[in-house]
Amino acid sequence: MNQYPVHLKSKLPLVGTTIFTIMSALANEHKAINLSQGFPDFSCKDKLQDLVFKHIKAGHNQYAPMAGLPLLRELLAKKIESCYNHLLNPETEITITAGGTQGIYTAISAFVHKDDEVIVFEPAYDCYVPAILMAGGSPISVPLQFPNYSIDWNYVKKLITAKTKMIVINTPHNPSGKVLKKEDLIALEKITENTDILILSDEVYEHIVFDEVIHESVWRYEKLAKRSIAVYSFGKTYHVTGWKMGYCIAPEYLMKEFRKVHQFLVFSVNTPFQYAIAEYLQESEDYLELNKFYQEKRDFFTSALKESRFEVLPAKGTYFQLLSYKKISKELDTEFAIRLTKEHKIASVPLSVFYKSKEDNQVLRFCFAKGEDTLKKAAEILSKI
Ligand SMILES: Cc1ncc(COP(=O)(O)O)c(C=O)c1O
Secondary structure (H helix, E strand, O other), X not given: OOOOOOOOOOOOOOOOOOHHHHHHHHHHHOOOEEOOOOOOOXXXXXXXXXXXXXXXXXXXXOOOOOOOOHHHHHHHHHHHHHHHOOOOOHHHHEEEEOHHHHHHHHHHHHHOOOOOEEEEEEOOOOOHHHHHHHOOOEEEEEEOEOOOOEOOHHHHHHHOOOOEEEEEEEOOOOOOOOOOOHHHHHHHHXXXXXXXXXXXXXXXXXXXXXXXXXXXXXXXXXXXXXXXXXXXXXXXXXXXXXXXXXXXXXXXXXXXXXXHHHHHHOOOOOHHHHHHHHHHHHHOOHHHHHHHHHHHHHHHHHHOOOOOOOEEOOOOEOOEEEEEOOOOOOOOHHHHHHHHHHHHOEEOEEHHHHOOOOOOOXXXXXXXXXXXXXXXXXXXXXXXX
């Protein structure tokens, strides 16, 4: 018997409640320290908050231009030039989006046709595959090589067919903390040369890289710059994930198509926040301090784990730290993560959920975008297990 009054055929039958919701609910229920949540537990700068109020009060409350506030786009073009030495036309090559997620969904919807293949590296951030499926495309999974989460480019090359429309890269990478190197981008350049393959580059953690490593944006590579769409998130850069604000950059011929979808998906995004971020960008370059800020957190958390039986896997970027528990238990990572939350009062995310194949390397993801007290308590608990 059908339990609903109307017969439905789900477009995403295999998509259920995300692990992030499940683990957070479990953390609440068991009053556990929640390091499963991928967002900061601290606030953004007062100045930025004040600017939002200022612009709401100033009456900037109606629709923004479809592509975003011109001033904000101009400032972002300058920022991209100073960070990656790439010149952009803010008129035609930047669009302000409702966070990185909307940029990703819009880009996939705009370019992926029915039966097109899209290469996705796994473990993968969870919004790529559903967007590909909604566009009628086929996600082609490529495993990152455990334990370094490196890419076997020869294998990628073998998977390319006449149907390959797009390759999705994500650096710095959620969930592994892996940062792509120059050799990776050069390999990507070679593989895609003389093809019609587009690159969707998820660079939302561009300003969270450690140990003097450089963020290898696609904009540093002339040939990739001609075939790439890159997404960014103000949420990650300014500790305001709940604002759902970001932007997308692409060469004009691609941005034209991107905007055709954007204008009917959201038309335009939050006006007073665009004014506030534009004014903030004029006054502050505090995104340049983000590497140091998060590196200190990573180092604090990992050095507090020195005596623990968990193994710290190398993380060169993002605000996630992977820990292997293979010396502690043989349980499946989902089982172990649940037990950790219930019995030891600490919530994390099991890595297998980021794979279609549910590959299980006995690794958990912990978010260290938290205050020192929380990280200290978490490390104390983990060290006793
Ligand atoms: C790799 C990656 N891409 C995109 C996003 C989404 O960014 P936003 O919150 O701006 O939509 C996230 C958020 O966690 C992420 O980790």
